[in-house]
Amino acid sequence: MKHSLAAAASDARSLAGSSDTYIFIEEIGRGRFGTIHRCYSPARDAFFACKVIDKSLLSDPTDRQCLTNEPTIMSFLPPHPHVIRVHESVDSPESLSLIIDLCLPISLHDMIVSEDRLPEPRVRRFMVQLLSAVAHCHAYGVVHRDIKLENLLLVRGGHRVREDGEGEDGDGYYSYDVSKVGEDFPAEEEFEDYGLKLGDFGSAEWLGEGGMAEGVVGTPHYVAPEVLRGHGYGEKVDVWSAGVVMYVMLAGFEPFRGESVEKVFEAVCRGNLRFPTSVFGGVSAEAKDLLRKMICRDASRRLTAEQALRHPWIANGGGAGQRVVN
Structure with missing residues (x-):
């Protein structure tokens, strides 16, 4: 799948603030609080999903709690083949980005x-x-x-x-x-x-x-x-x-x-x-x-x-x- 990255390069963007470099390829999902993109890590030569949560949409305190809860809870769990793993979280005043396992855009x-x-x-x-x-x-x-x-x-x-x-x-x-x-x-x-x-x-x-x-x-x-x-x-x-x-x-x-x-x-x-x-x-x-x-x-x-x-x-x-x- 490496050859597809060159075609997408004009639309790709890196995730600022990450300890790794993730190149955004395409949007694969959209929810109430943000979007999910397919992204690529050159360092790992692997594809991941990036969930980008827009903090301005979180007016409810419960929603804000859930925002911080997921990466915290996931830090307790060692990897498991049937549990989505949060590989990295990047926090900023405007958004929270979670690098997670890439799944199909269907449940x-x-x-x-x-x-x-x-x-x-x-x-x-x-x-x-x-x-x-x-x-x-x-x-x-x-x-x-x-x-x-x-x-x-x-x-x-x-x-x-x-x-x-x-x-x-x-x-x-x-x-x-x-x-x-x-x-x-x-x-x-x-x-x-x-x-x-x-x-x-x-x-x-x-x-x-x-x-x-x-x-x-x-x-x-x-x-x-x-x-x-x-x-x-x-x-x-x-x-x-x-x-x-x-x-x-x-x-x-x-x-x-x-x-x-x-x-x-x-x-x-x-x-x-x-x-x-x-x-x-x-x-x-x-x-x-x-x-x-x-x-x-x-x-x-x-x-x-x-x-x-x-x-x-x-x-x-x-x-x-x-x-x-x-």
């Missing part, structure tokens, strides 16, 4: 919108990656608090992760085949080439050993009931949210719904998990058992991420050879 949410529901074996592959990322965060005392489809970004070559080198601190950084950035979804048989990375740690909190978090944080359809009760809660809120992600991948809709945010919260607190036969008729009993143990209203009985990884549905192949009935 797991986009895949569900495109496909409606995913076959059970593919759901298992994604859940192995997600639960591995969650277990990694929890092992270092970090609770994410906003796991949802939109925060699970896709990468090509997700099953062929390689560690491409070591930085000055001795930590390796992970790269994927990003040659397909911007292309449409591939044919069905190529879907297994996708991997996912957990991102957006703006709502995350470091709990340490045995610590508790407080505050209503997260997204209504994915938030765990103990978050809404106004008391302290632990890392298992992420397991609940990951279970909701699994449910949506299999069903195409959330397990707890309502006509308003208040109604959604009421449904979450009731925790009445249903498996409509018209949707789940072709889903294995093992998958539904794992969902019950992850989306469990009693947090003391809910599985940990490590326990979920050892569940028979994960360990024994997750409905391999089965197909979700349309």
Whole structure:
């Protein structure tokens, strides 16, 4: 891909203030508070994404807290193939720029919108990656608090992760085949080439050993009931949210719904998990058992991420050879 840099040179610009030089290639995303660009590091001979946050758009104190929270929390976490890594942050009075892993400009949410529901074996592959990322965060005392489809970004070559080198601190950084950035979804048989990375740690909190978090944080359809009760809660809120992600991948809709945010919260607190036969008729009993143990209203009985990884549905192949009935 080196030859493409020469063609883009007239539009490229370096990231001022960085300890490295990053050449901006193109804009690949835009959000409420800024833009995301694909950029290139000549020193590493690698491509990254640069999230540029415009501080003038952050009028809410909560948004400002999330701005500083992400790079701080990410500093606690060693590299993991399914967690987006912040390689560098560059702060200025006007903006904050985060150099992060380059992913496709699509999320797991986009895949569900495109496909409606995913076959059970593919759901298992994604859940192995997600639960591995969650277990990694929890092992270092970090609770994410906003796991949802939109925060699970896709990468090509997700099953062929390689560690491409070591930085000055001795930590390796992970790269994927990003040659397909911007292309449409591939044919069905190529879907297994996708991997996912957990991102957006703006709502995350470091709990340490045995610590508790407080505050209503997260997204209504994915938030765990103990978050809404106004008391302290632990890392298992992420397991609940990951279970909701699994449910949506299999069903195409959330397990707890309502006509308003208040109604959604009421449904979450009731925790009445249903498996409509018209949707789940072709889903294995093992998958539904794992969902019950992850989306469990009693947090003391809910599985940990490590326990979920050892569940028979994960360990024994997750409905391999089965197909979700349309």
